[in-house]
Amino acid sequence: MDDLGLTSKTCTPCQGGIPPLTPQEAEHFRSNVPDWELLDNTTKVKRTFRTRNFMDAMGLARQVGELCEAEGHHADITFGWGYCKVVFQTHKINGLHENDFIMAAKVDQLASQGAAGTMQKIKEEVE
Numbered sequence: 001m002d003d004l005g006l007t008s009k010t011c012t013p014c015q016g017g018i019p020p021l022t023p024q025e026a027e028h029f030r031s032n033v034p035d036w037e038l039l040d041n042t043t044k045v046k047r048t049f050r051t052r053n054f055m056d057a058m059g060l061a062r063q064v065g066e067l068c069e070a071e072g073h074h075a076d077i078t079f080g081w082g083y084c085k086v087v088f089q090t091h092k093i094n095g096l097h098e099n100d101f102i103m104a105a106k107v108d109q110l111a112s113q114g115a116a117g118t119m120q121k122i123k124e125e126v127e
């Protein structure tokens, strides 16, 4: 689905002073990360991940946080037993920027690796 090649891009430092994406532009980017949804009149993009328990939710939150720090573009992350909610917005422009969708695509990649890791762990436990 990543037709725009979002996962191979890196975030550009956003210094503000540019208009946020229009709803149409935001929806175009969102179609590349179909598990995410636009919020607050398309000024934010959100995905909630389901996890097996609290510690997995915290682990995912930590991994997402480290990715944000590495990219210099930060999510608002809330987690609890069985879930981790990730919301991106470019605060400097109070709206969405391509960076938010680059991050969404990279978080999907991260979470799928994590899920694969979990499945591998379960498989090993079973065998």
Ligand SMILES: C[C@H](O)[C@H](O)[C@H]1CNC2=NC(N)=NC(=O)C2=N1
Pocket (backbone or CB within 6 Å): 013, 014, 072, 073, 074, 075, 088, 089, 090, 091, 092, 093
């Ligand atoms: C100086 C630094 O790059 C900026 O403050 C960055 C940090 N991370 C950020 N993250 C998000 N989501 N929005 C921003 O506007 C933002 N600005």
